[in-house]
Amino acid sequence: MHDALPSASRDLDLDGDTLREECGVFGIFGHPDAAAITALGLHALQHRGQEAAGIVTFDGARFHAERKLGLVGDSFSSREVIERLTGANAIGHVRYSTTGETVMRNVQPLFAELDAGGFAVAHNGNLTNGLTLRRELIREGAICQSTTDTEVILHLLARSRKPRIVERFLDAIRALEGAFALVCLSNKKLIGARDPYGIRPLVIGELDGRYILASETCALDIIGARFVRDVENGEVVVITEGGIESLRPFPAVPERPCVFEYIYFARPDSIVNGKSVYEARKNLGAQLAAESPAEVDVVVPVPDSGVPAAIGYAQAACVPFEMGIIRNHYVGRTFIQPTQSVRELGVRMKHSANRGVIAGKRIVLIDDSLVRGTTSVKIVRMMREAGAKEVHFRIASPPIKHPDFYGIDTPEREKLLAATHDLEAMRAYIGADSLAFLSIDGLYRALGFAGRNAERPQFTDHCFTGEYPTGLTDLGIETPKRLSILAEAD
């Protein structure tokens, strides 16, 4: 199915149009199997977005688009769909939105017909001035089709008076604030860009002499592509038949990749900014064991995201590692459920106790992060019901006290357990015998630094510190409802 127009009822259901989202992007230039390869790349990036996926191709004369709700494997495995996506150049996107339904008109890549030709954009990240730009554009007569911040990029591009598409693109991205890893397709070029701090990841790969752009290296591995290098912070790469060109449209600032990619978001087999995510997570666990040991019989991970940190913890503490919780892989990530009650149901559906290794034991549970506390409450109760003698909880990242605006979608401050509870209150809330988090310096040490450089933090770590590297222009303008086409027209 090509794009369906949203129904009137969907248009009114604006809860579906969440602004913050984590996504995965992919692009390939000049390969005869561009669409099929993009589908495979997106499949490897599925953990970054499970609600919708899209591919846009260019065949030398026309652009073709398929955007679908649901998983890549369900939407892009049929030969008919791939065959419709003709052309040697392709970009793709997987999308993850966190509340309500995903509305078709927000599914990326977004596409616009400009006077210079077609242009498609796939965006991972979140703009912190997207609402402000959008309001200005609408005030000046722009007509917006979606409620995503990504659409403003197309409008800015359309308005630039520069003669060439790359110059227009640079004009557009210079107006952006926040986090963006972009993969774009024009009729002659594949363009990749990372925001000045490199908050979200983007890598360059190569397959059969053709260039690829992808959010993570795991998308290169699935197709046997070679990792070339990261797109650097603040860099724009332009891929044409003549090769690859690198541009630097922003004043240089030190890179500050988002630390949450290492903690939770990226796939463990990916290499993000030169660091193995798996090794990083194991080191987080080892550091946690050094900082917060526990007198226990077994180390139990909260699967899957807590597994590498639990291996690191167990090895450092010399305590046996056991899979005391088994995860059902056919349930989506807990966060995807739209309401709190359904989310809780999701947690129960997802994990079950492996009684044999729990009963009568003192256990320490290891999870990568604690956000609302929903998972921890359920898991601790489950461990006690399975006969655990003592249940200790260790979190392989510091307490999340501040909301995210760059696309990892931690919720508003009031819903963050650590923002509203002190350590003892959190322990009591989740019902554990003891609770400890990794320290912020411990986080940096595990990632290969001596500690956090207070003057020049090496990572984007606002969730823990409240220090946001970019301006937050949109803060205070809110709610997604105000964003609606209908509301704006009032």
Ligand code: AMP
């Ligand atoms: P919560 O249950 O709300 O405390 O969330 C913590 C759990 O959600 C942990 O098991 C994490 O692995 C996972 N998690 C952390 N951050 C995110 C995120 N941005 N999106 C989805 N899941 C997350």
